[in-house]
Amino acid sequence: MRRLLPQSIYARNVLTLMTGTTLAQAIPIAISPILTRLYSPEEFGRFALYMAVTMIASVLVTGRYELAILLPRQDRAALHIAALAITLSMVISAVLLLIVLFFAHPIAALLGDAALAPWLYWAPVSTLLVGVYQSLNYWSNRKAHYKRLAISRTVQSGSAAMAQLGSGYAGGGAAGLVAGQITGQVLATGVMARLIWREDHALIRALRPLRCLALGKRYINFPKYLIVAHGFNTASGQMPVLLLGALFSTSAAGFFTLTQRVMAAPMSLIASALGDVFRQEASQAYIQQGNCKAIYQRTFKRLLLISVAPFTTFFFVAPALFAWVFGEQWRVAGEYAQILTPMAFLQFITSPLSSMFMISEKQRLDLIWQVFLLFLVISSFMLGQLFSSAGDTLRLFSAAYCVAYGVNGLMTYHFARKCKNEKDKNIADYPRGL
Known part of the structure; x- marks a missing residue:
């Protein structure tokens, strides 16, 4: 059996990630026929709007610093960049919460669905979780912990699917789709954080705010150019449908x-x-x-x-x-x-x-x-x-x-x-x- 498995490290790493990605994609596809009987098309459409708002806002929250985690020679410097990205996610998500508190209804009206307004209060929670997860994801990528990446992706997909199914059967209504998505994000981020803490707690305890700021300045081109660049990329991807x-x-x-x-x-x-x-x-x-x-x-x-x-x-x-x-x-x-x-x-x-x-x-x-x-x-x-x-x-x-x-x-x-x-x-x- 071992002879059938890839022998090179590169091939094994790719196979590990492909396995996790396949499972993560197969789960929602498998349950889609059930979800369509538990939720109405209007509820699915509203959830799609919610996810669109969340993903667009998620481009901002880390300042794209998570993409710089792979670059420093020293792990200590890379972990400081990860900490900077997570801190920015907290701060910017808090700002987004204030915006939602004051403008939820106008934003929902602008999107053409006034019933979306109550859902928008959860958007800052989702952006925070996305920012933290992406930062931990790139740190694990740097450390070549591909099994960890595969596990977290499967946990996120599987737990979100189970939560959405459970809420649907319980008659939770449209909020069950959002609740399921957030449940998956929380569990996947928690699993990733626990695994990283277990291995790198000594480095984490040595984090220093001034070093985070210095590295933020060193890699300032990431927020300076990539926030706008990825905004253009999102526009290019969505424009054909519109x-x-x-x-x-x-x-x-x-x-x-x-x-x-x-x-x-x-x-x-x-x-x-x-x-x-x-x-x-x-x-x-x-x-x-x-x-x-x-x-x-x-x-x-x-x-x-x-x-x-x-x-x-x-x-x-x-x-x-x-x-x-x-x-x-x-x-x-x-x-x-x-x-x-x-x-x-x-x-x-x-x-x-x-x-x-x-x-x-x-x-x-x-x-x-x-x-x-x-x-x-x-x-x-x-x-x-x-x-x-x-x-x-x-x-x-x-x-x-x-x-x-x-x-x-x-x-x-x-x-x-x-x-x-x-x-x-x-x-x-x-x-x-x-």
Whole structure:
């Protein structure tokens, strides 16, 4: 049996993360037919709005400092950055709570659902939990504790699912969906925190506020550029649904949403696991050698070999596959999937490697790329107005994304092979005197 298991550390790490991610995704998919009988479409829609507000706000709470946890040479410095990100999550979530207390009803009205207002009071709790969990997640990623990451993801998904089912059977109404989500976040964060404390309590007791502030200044480019960059990224991701609904029909937006959900599965399952391992190994190589060209090339080849056959097959069978799995009325979604396959293929290959922007501290260039991407998306839909077909518009959209991902791949490869300046190599984790 052991001979069938991967022998290399890299492959075992990827398999561990893939196992946790698969379980975390399989649980909500498995219970979806039950949840749809316990909650109404209106309740699901309201929950989706709540999650959208929460995830957008979550971009702000850590200042994106959690992305810098992998960079310092010393674990002590990295843990101070994690502490800074967690502290910011507490402070900014408290500010968000004040905003909700005064403006919950106007915000709900702006979102087009006045009944959402009572739910918004829980949004700061969710943003705090997301900020803390992400900080602990990146610390575990730095320490290469992939089993810990897999366990926490499974705990979050499983506990949220059970809580939502229990609340639904008890007649808890729409609040059960939010309560279930928060339950999952609390338990996953608690499990992660307990495991980290058990191993790193000595380092945690040695934390010093002044060092956190000094490192916040050292890595100021993360909040300076990435909050805006990731805001643009979110806009680029959400805009197709909004524009398809506005320019063509609600049905077109619905077909696109199903297409994205199906095509996102390999990204979140395989590519994200490879990306987590690449991020950890590449950051260490970059610190020690000044470049990570070999690791980049090895990961790129693996991604290419994994993806060519499945995406090629999917391109030819997508319409028939969607019609068979989801019903004949969803064949159009399969046609959209066929159009978007080249885009998804390049996304699968380049997205796991895009952490080179963070590893090489090229946040300003990441912001420029995100603006470039948003410009291409908007331009593709503006040109698409010349056509009467949503499919033709999506062809322009897919082509725009292909160009953007091609540029992204060239940039990250350049970062991986370019040695850091000697000046950069000698920068200490802490300014003098700390």
